[in-house]
Amino acid sequence: MIDSSTEHRTPAEGRLRVVVVGAGAMGGEWIRMLARSPHAEAVGVVDLDVPLAASTAASAGLADVEVGSSVAEVAERAGAAAVINVTVPQAHRVVNEQALRAGLPVLCEKPLAPTIAEALRQVALADVTGELLMVSQSRRYFDHLAAFRDAVGALGPLATVNAQFFHADHEPGFREQMAHPLLVDMSIHHFDQLRYLTGDEPVAVRCSSWNPPWSWFAGDAAASAEFELASGARFVYAGSRCTPGLQTSWNADWRVYAERGAAFWDGDDVVRVDADGVGIDVPHGREGIEGSLEEFVTALRAGTTPQNEVRANVLSLAMVEAAIRSSERGGERVVLAELLEESLAQAIADERSDDVAALLTSWDSAADGIATPAWGSAPAPIASGGAR
Ligand SMILES: NC(=O)c1ccc[n+]([C@@H]2O[C@H](COP(=O)([O-])OP(=O)(O)OC[C@H]3O[C@@H](n4cnc5c(N)ncnc54)[C@H](O)[C@@H]3O)[C@@H](O)[C@H]2O)c1
Numbered sequence: 001m002i003d004s005s006t007e008h009r010t011p012a013e014g015r016l017r018v019v020v021v022g023a024g025a026m027g028g029e030w031i032r033m034l035a036r037s038p039h040a041e042a043v044g045v046v047d048l049d050v051p052l053a054a055s056t057a058a059s060a061g062l063a064d065v066e067v068g069s070s071v072a073e074v075a076e077r078a079g080a081a082a083v084i085n086v087t088v089p090q091a092h093r094v095v096n097e098q099a100l101r102a103g104l105p106v107l108c109e110k111p112l113a114p115t116i117a118e119a120l121r122q123v124a125l126a127d128v129t130g131e132l133l134m135v136s137q138s139r140r141y142f143d144h145l146a147a148f149r150d151a152v153g154a155l156g157p158l159a160t161v162n163a164q165f166f167h168a169d170h171e172p173g174f175r176e177q178m179a180h181p182l183l184v185d186m187s188i189h190h191f192d193q194l195r196y197l198t199g200d201e202p203v204a205v206r207c208s209s210w211n212p213p214w215s216w217f218a219g220d221a222a223a224s225a226e227f228e229l230a231s232g233a234r235f236v237y238a239g240s241r242c243t244p245g246l247q248t249s250w251n252a253d254w255r256v257y258a259e260r261g262a263a264f265w266d267g268d269d270v271v272r273v274d275a276d277g278v279g280i281d282v283p284h285g286r287e288g289i290e291g292s293l294e295e296f297v298t299a300l301r302a303g304t305t306p307q308n309e310v311r312a313n314v315l316s317l318a319m320v321e322a323a324i325r326s327s328e329r330g331g332e333r334v335v336l337a338e339l340l341e342e343s344l345a346q347a348i349a350d351e352r353s354d355d356v357a358a359l360l361t362s363w364d365s366a367a368d369g370i371a372t373p374a375w376g377s378a379p380a381p382i383a384s385g386g387a388r
Pocket of ligand 1: 021022024048052091138185
């Protein structure tokens with residue numbers, strides 16, 4: 001569904017006028033990228049810490065942008081047509097609600113929410129407001145991942161997908177305090193990449209997480225997990241955020257074994273295939289958050305459904321929550337469909353807006369609620385290169 005106000009607000013040409021909400025480390029990255037983007041420009045910056053909003057904007061050379069602490073008010077003053085939400089995960093739903101209720105489409109940083117229940121409330125909210133809510137899973141947008149994906153697609157049925165992520169990162173702030181800094185803040189990227197890479201969907205998981213004795217994180221900085229996929233293949237994942245030495249790419253490194261052969265991606269710029277007749281063709285598109293922004297603006301203008309429209313992202317988040325539940329239950333097998341239904345009941349119990357609660361209650365099931373994208377007239381094809 002495309003709301004007429006959205007069509008009215010999204011100009012067909014020129015750079016889209018956006019407000020960036022959250023002027024922390026990543027908000028600064030977005031603001032600096034927007035300063036050189038052909039697709040959008042930051043005309044407002046919002047943060048609870050207004051002086052921080054002003055100084056982050058100024059450091060990107062944006063002296064004239066509107067700043068403040070209210071999304072709707074800054075957007076109105078700045079004449080903005082969309083919002084990019086780069087606040088901490090706990091604030092994502094509240095900020096998205098303010099923007100969507102003000103008639104502004106949103107590109108929201110991952111993770112969409114701390115829980116599936118909060119994510120489902122946002123699915124219904126986007127539907128009720130008729131505005132586009134897209135999650136920025138920026139690690140889908142890499143040229144070599146697109147090449148790897150094409151190669152994997154030529155290997156036939158999958159046996160197993162292995163991904164490893166080993167890092168030692170020091171980022172004081174919310175990450176070092178959270179209960180599951182690896183699974184919630186980092187593995188969400190890798191789990192989402194698995195879905196992009198294979199088109200296979202997760203069914204169940206067994207996971208174990210722990211915190212190495214030298215860890216500088218309060219919560220579990222390491223985990224291993226085995227997911228069962230709908231095809232019957234397995235996704236075997238291992239990671240840590242506090243392991244110096246032999247570091248992998250931030251994108252993890254990947255091996256896929258299938259009926260016709262195998263493929264490897266180092267997470268950066270090395271893709272190898274061991275299968276007769278399967279080559280590697282690296283496209284050239286915009287990478288990372290630039291790729292994500294390009295798809296958001298293209299979807300708004302063309303009325304197509306971006307690959308990370310809010311509904312489509314729920315299963316990536318569900319992989320995280322299911323892995324955490326399994327770990328907290330001693331490695332018990334957790335079925336994602338069951339977790340989704342429990343989360344819908346929780347979403348209905350938590351929701352305070354009558355219109356959103358009524359929509360959630362009307363769904364036959366959570367699976368029904370996330371089955372059809374709310375926004376966009378047609379699914380955008382996932383092509384190699386460009387807006388993947
Ligand atoms: N895609 C990526 O590779 C990537 C990398 C880093 C961070 N991120 C994501 O970006 C988001 C922000 O991370 P960060 O490292 O910049 O965090 P941060 O703590 O440095 O900054 C967050 C900012 O949000 C502000 N804020 C919090 N609640 C707010 C609210 N209700 N209204 C307005 N402002 C509010 C805070 O004051 C703070 O300035 C997170 O969701 C994180 O997961 C993504």
